[in-house]
Amino acid sequence: MFNLTLEQINESNAIHTTTEIHQQPAVWQELVTDLFEQQESYKTFLDSIYIKHPTVRVILTGAGTSAFVGDTLVPELARQNQQNIQFESIPTTDIVSNPTAYLFKDTPTILVSFARSGNSPESVATVTLGQEIVTDFYQVVITCNKDGQLAKNIQGDDKSITLLMPEKANDQSLAMTSSFTSMTIAAYMLFTENVFTKDVAHQIIDSAEQLMGKIGAPIDEVLEFDFERIVYLGSGLLAQLSHEAALKMLELSGGQVVAIHESSLGFRHGPKSILTDKSAVVLFMSQDPYTRKYDLDILRELAAVQSGMKIIVLTETNDEEVEKLADWVISVNAGTEPISNDFHLALLYVVFAQALALKKSIQLGITPDNPSPDGAISRVVKGVTIYDYKE
Incomplete structure (x- = not known):
């Protein structure tokens, strides 16, 4: 893989990162096959919201790489849709610290949460804030972990849906790779006005x-x-x-x-x-x-x-x-x-x-699967205090 022998990969502690980058075409194939089968039910969920409200705000959110999914998607989705849907990309790290700057009580909102683990404290807190502040609040959770807090929290909620990525997309390496591209494809297929054909x-x-x-x-x-x-x-x-x-x-x-x-x-x-x-x-x-x-x-x-x-x-x-x-x-x-x-x-x-x-x-002699052995950064962010919000 990438002109690296298996011995080199193992010696460098790079097996997860290398595999997760290299596997992406196969993961994408599994993902789109699954989404083509379920696309109609997902579109029905969204259409029911669009019909109900004259305008709908769609906030694509996440932290770090998960936030960049939304950043990459919004220019294309906004270009395609010139009608009643407003696409925005706002990191959870901004929403949590300044909720009233980004969440509006009387604006119907679909919060699209991107999450590899679904356990990042800012992601969970953003959902709580949306539920507290926005009157007409809907959720789309796009995650790689069926057991994450985000996915668990919306079970049985008819105003929310979950798009679960293939199991291999739940990257074990610190750096997000196949999780990033998989969630990006899933959101595009969900919201595109163009037909994403086979x-x-x-x-x-x-x-x-x-x-x-x-x-x-x-x-x-x-x-x-x-x-x-x-x-x-x-x-x-x-x-x-x-x-x-x-x-x-x-x-x-x-x-x-x-x-x-x-x-x-x-x-x-x-x-x-x-x-x-x-x-x-x-x-x-x-x-x-x-x-x-x-x-x-x-x-x-x-x-x-x-x-x-x-x-x-x-x-x-x-x-x-x-x-x-x-x-x-x-x-x-x-x-x-x-x-x-x-x-x-x-x-x-x-x-x-x-x-x-x-x-x-x-x-550089760094171990790609864990390039931060001192714990300066981690696979799921640590050390975040979430404060109670009172409107």
Whole structure:
């Protein structure tokens, strides 16, 4: 897997992380097969809410990586729905500390909770606050753990539904990988106005399978460059995805690699000052012709910088100009049909970011399954005090 032998994986204490990244195409296949069978009942639940209220607010929420699921989805879901549904992404960590800034009594709200374990204190507290503050309050729990508190709390509640991810998506590693992509796909299939067909699913899954088999070698080439800083860039929802990509590097390198994210246009406005001769820049290239112009502009600007910095570009298909400007180009579409939107590309791009962080972790001598042995961060966050709320 990723040009790593089983011996190397075991010696590096990386078996969970490596397996959980590599298994994603198979997990996605299991997930979409299950969701195609249940999609109608889920849509009926949502339609009953939409019909009842003139406008409905849908808050996508979670903490850390789970929050980035919503960040990545909202631009695409908001673009598709121009009617009575308002999509927002708000982390539980913001809602818990400032509930009245985000939860409104007279606004019908569907709270979509993303959770690997379902036991994070902020996630459980956010639900409690929603129930206390919002009059017409509904829940969708998208989780990888059927035994988690979030899933248990809504059993028997006819104003709530649970979407349970395949068992393998409940990552045992500290870093969330297959849990992130699985929950992202599940929410997209639930809320998309476009038809997520079996053909589209097959195209993405097939491309992911082929990407898993080929990215080990280019990642090894990238790692010959001893970068100490990494910047992830993208536009639109790919800018949001870059937050998750940067977090994977930060987590799996134990903080030894400084990792930031920004939009392609926003990078010039201050964050560009982070670049040094020991920097790597990863650009998530949009497939949208208009948006792509802005991605190309920042690529040209970065390529013109006279320094030791290196540039990696993720793109749908091979592009002659991109090949000339970047140090490494990785195309992700293995099929003959074009990928229809940046959301589908995001599922493929994040696989590269996960695998790069994994191999950088091993290179640094860190154990990817537990890159924080001192307990600074943990699989389920600890040390959070939840205070009673009185309206």
